[in-house]
Amino acid sequence: MDIKSTLKMSLVSLKINKMRSILTSLGVIIGVSSVIIMLAVGEGASQKIAKDMESMGSNLLMIHSAAATSGGVRMGRGTKPTLTLKDAEAIEKECTGVLGVSPTSKETQQLTYGNQNWSTSVTGTNGAYIYIRDWEILYGRNFYKEELKNSSKVAIIGNTVANELFGDVNPVNKTFRIGNVPFKIIGLLKPKGQNGMGQDEDDTVFIPILTAQKKVFGSDFPGTVNMIMVKATSDDVLNDVEQQINEILRRRHRIGTNGLDDFEVRNLAQMQETIKSSARTMSILLGAIASVSLMVGGIGIMNIMLVSVTERTKEIGIRMAIGATTFDIRMQFLIESLLLSLFGGLIGIIIGILGALLIKALTGTSIYITCFSILISIGFSAFIGITFGFYPAWRASLLNPIEALRYE
């Protein structure tokens, strides 16, 4: 007996009981859509982490001032500036395993060039910032040491700022204003695009931190910085560097053994670990739903196939009497259950993709649907169909033709 005829015959029997076939596939539909969503969420999380890595740079530690308390109300991180340029210098000098240290202060400023103007966040920093954050300079150059020391009025700008203020013209060596202060552009950054949060990374301006403190930002706390970024030489030394920073800053800020830190070191790798683990939790949950419903779906298919074998006992008897071998009968019922589960799998894939898109729309979770997850789902449903269809098919093939023919 050829596969094509068997397929046709099985399709006909399934069509006779359309509603029953659909209901039977429900378990597999739910199972497979959970598998699709689970893999989409998991893959989305790792893609987001990879993208963050790319836009933020790797092996990073970020030091903020600890949250200030003002009349009992905790303010945001970095609101009580305790970190200074001297702290940054000390870390660079004393820490081992450090590739670069970069103090930064950020403020939103109005930029003007000719009759164009644009509002963006201006970062005061040093030359290390470029490679700490894995930026590249497309045209021009990084800050010179003298420019940093002498608080020169020079700026490196991102692609978005260049487009807004200069259009297609190369902005390097042009002079524009931050607030009222004229700055000469010495570099244009290579575009990075959006980061993991959907913000435009290229909408940015870098100036020397001393220039920022003295000439642009009206700081209430002269000499302090919002944040110090530290890039370690590798992933392995990250924890050790964090330890050293803690010691240095506690000593410099004269915090006793029982005193509370007035700063906070954040490890980007740890933050990513948090994202990963929450994605993992969601995946485990969905995985549990998936395996339970695939199991239930499989049992459902087995149940319906057993009912079908009983209902069609006489048909099986006729088929055997006119020349069907036990193998033919087994194949027919196995293919029927395989079709049921593959049908469920297909619907499940569609629902899973829609569900994943819905989750993305509602919660903003990163979602990424891979070919692999679709193949896995098809594999799963085929596996379920064959495993749970085997017993009913086997039962059908063992029927005694005479008794089957007598069956009413």
Place this chain on the structure above:
Amino acid sequence: MERKIIEVKNAIKIYKSGDEEFRALNYVSLTVYEGEFVAIMGASGSGKSTFMNMLGCLDKPNSGSYFLDGVDVLHKDQNELAKIRSKKMGFVFQGFNLISRTSAIDNVCLPMIYSGIDEPLRIKKAKEALRIVGLSGRENHMPNQISGGQQQRVAIARAIVNDPPLILADEPTGNLDTKTSIEVMNFFVSLNEKMGKTIVLVTHEPDIAEFCKRVVTFKDGNIISDTIKKKR
């Protein structure tokens, strides 16, 4: 030497229901030669269907021997028997026994699916078989859309479509009126005479047995008479 299509010797069939044993066939021996048209008669419960099922390799006797076209079929397994059934014989059952919700042509195609004939040839042969039984134009009707006589003719078409040398029919006219019965019997006669098929047919009615060349009568699991009325 005539070719023996069926050679049964001393077949015994015992049915057990609970503690009671019932001997449905009691040392039955019968030889049927190629080209014969045999009627099997007997009262209800005399063992006719039991015997036919054995001839059709659907059931095995408890003892005795059965050679079908020279092959010892009692020592074959299920799959070999399925092959033999699809090649050597066509079966028309007591009652119509078409597969429900399956069109006439699909019913007729079934034996060919199992004997491995390609789809185009299958459809051609099925149409031809339906034409022979006078059902052209009804190919796509479902069993519940045609009359009892027509259903029986679909079953006959299904039995002859693989062109088997032997046709077994268990009360093919049992559910039909006299006029339709005569039509069906004339058809069996032409199968026997024109196409040279060997036919073994079970019936209750002497009128139907009149169409056959040889009449074998069963009583309580024994053959009590065997009359050859007409030479092959």
